[in-house]
Amino acid sequence: MVGETALGHEIRCSFCRKSTDEIRRLVAGPDAFICDECTAKFLEALRKDRLLACDWCGKKHEDVRSILGGPTAFICDECIELCADIVREETKAIARK
Numbered sequence: 001m002v003g004e005t006a007l008g009h010e011i012r013c014s015f016c017r018k019s020t021d022e023i024r025r026l027v028a029g030p031d032a033f034i035c036d037e038c039t040a041k042f043l044e045a046l047r048k049d050r051l052l053a054c055d056w057c058g059k060k061h062e063d064v065r066s067i068l069g070g071p072t073a074f075i076c077d078e079c080i081e082l083c084a085d086i087v088r089e090e091t092k093a094i095a096r097k
């Protein structure tokens, strides 16, 4: 218990601002603290993020630079560029007619 009681009431989670009285565990970083609740929350968000896949080419979040969209469809940066090209071509084709 050395030092813990003296500092205990000053330390708060940097994300949810809960104090050590309200949470079970707190992990200290060099400049911030994170509680067990926030760790679990962020981990879940990360996992969801990794499951994202482009609805056009099927590439996963980790295979492309970025994925945009939601809540029912997602598109990756590569497909956006491709779609933009197609749109440009079609606009040109229409203009020619």
Ligand SMILES: [Zn+2]
Pocket (backbone or CB within 6 Å): 013, 014, 015, 016, 017, 018, 034, 035, 036, 037, 038, 039
């Ligand atoms: Zn927290």
Ligand SMILES: [Zn+2]
Pocket (backbone or CB within 6 Å): 054, 055, 056, 057, 058, 059, 075, 076, 077, 078, 079, 080
């Ligand atoms: Zn894609």
